[in-house]
Amino acid sequence: MxxxxxxxxxxxxxxxxxxxxxxxxxxxxxxxxxxxxxxxxxxxxxxxxxxxxxxxxxxxxxxxxxxxxxxxxxxxxxxxxxxxxxxxxxxxxxxxxxxxxxxxxxxxxxxxxxxxxxxxxxxxxxxxGNLRGAGVVDEPSSMCRVELACHDAEEARRFYGRVFGWNVAERQGPSRRTEWRLGEWPLGGLVSIDELRPHGLGDQAHWVPFFQVTDCDAAVARAARYGARPLLPATDASLGRYAVMADPVGAHLAVVAPPEP
The missing domain is CATH 3.10.180.10 (2,3-Dihydroxybiphenyl 1,2-Dioxygenase, domain 1)
Known part of the structure; x- marks a missing residue:
């Protein structure tokens, strides 16, 4: 890898x-x-x-x-x-x-x-220092992106653009998802809390890590067997098929199977 x-x-x-x-x-x-x-x-x-x-x-x-x-x-x-x-x-x-x-x-x-x-x-x-960060990314079972859920997308674009130099690209589709980019490289997304609230993801702005899997539905089923609670069911989007869950202690994370090349 x-x-x-x-x-x-x-x-x-x-x-x-x-x-x-x-x-x-x-x-x-x-x-x-x-x-x-x-x-x-x-x-x-x-x-x-x-x-x-x-x-x-x-x-x-x-x-x-x-x-x-x-x-x-x-x-x-x-x-x-x-x-x-x-x-x-x-x-x-x-x-x-x-x-x-x-x-x-x-x-x-x-x-x-x-x-x-x-x-x-x-x-x-x-x-x-001696830990440079994740030693592998964009591979199965590793982090592949992060997403921010917030109320004010324009303010988020301004804030993170100033702090980290990110720019944005809009994605077409039913979900109003904005892609964060560092230069030309996509690193994550920005979604509205209004879209997530019906799924029990709360009203507080928050970041969620996404971990890559080969089969989203199989990963969701496996997580449920070991105590995870589904929040957003497996959904197809431009980033691939993804789902959001709460792990057995309540921490939120997402899994995503990228689209085939």
Whole structure:
């Protein structure tokens, strides 16, 4: 499989899961995607689980850590690459976003900060150390895109365009989906919360990671057998056949089978 050497600034480079039950979540994603993993223990950060593809020595695809507070909701966090965390945070604040967690290093893996846009959709910044980000993308069982659900699409275009230099392309079809691009490379999408609300995806702006699969319907059925709850049923779109679900601890994710070339 092709492995990533580096991620460009502004690219969705990493995702990690906050869960109240590490063992349960590890078992679920092992069954759903065939992920393996290993645990890093650091004095300042505690345990951090690294999911890998293929076997325990395979490329890194995602991370996982335990929720520090059981009253918090489980969630996936999308990380975007930056060469200067503090400079990007300054731009985020200038554009109306907020810093939620100040920059800090996770051992020698990299420097991160947690922030949110003007509507409150949270995301993280990542400046790599020894962990450059996902070691493989756009392959089965790895992250292939991220999508933002929001109320004000125009404001989102302006905010992320200023922060990360993204541009947009409109997709035709029944769903009003805007494609985010970094240069000419598509990296994700933008959808209206109004379209998602009937499916129980809530009213709060949020980011959702998409993981590539070879068969969307089979992946949804497999996830349901291991405790996932369907939110948006398998649907055909320009990006392929995709579905959105809540995993057994309530974190939202999507799976997508790209169209045949």
């Amino acid at each position: 092709p492995e990533m050497i580096r991620h460009a600034p502004g690219w969705p480079a990493w995702v990690d899961l906050l869960t109240p039950d590490l063992a349960s979540s590890k078992a679920f994603y092992s069954e759903l995607f065939g992920w393996h993993g290993y645990t890093l223990t650091t004095p300042s950060f505690g345990d951090y689980e690294i999911f890998t593809l293929g076997d325990a020595q395979g490329p890194e695809v995602a991370g996982m850590q335990e929720l520090p507070d059981d009253t918090q909701a489980s969630s996936w966090t999308c990380y975007f690459m930056t060469e200067d965390v503090r400079a990007t945070l300054e731009t985020i604040r200038d554009e109306g976003g907020q810093e939620l967690i100040a920059p800090f290093w996770i051992a020698d893996l990299g420097e991160m900060a947690l922030c949110c846009d003007r509507e409150g959709a949270d995301f993280a910044l990542w400046r790599p």
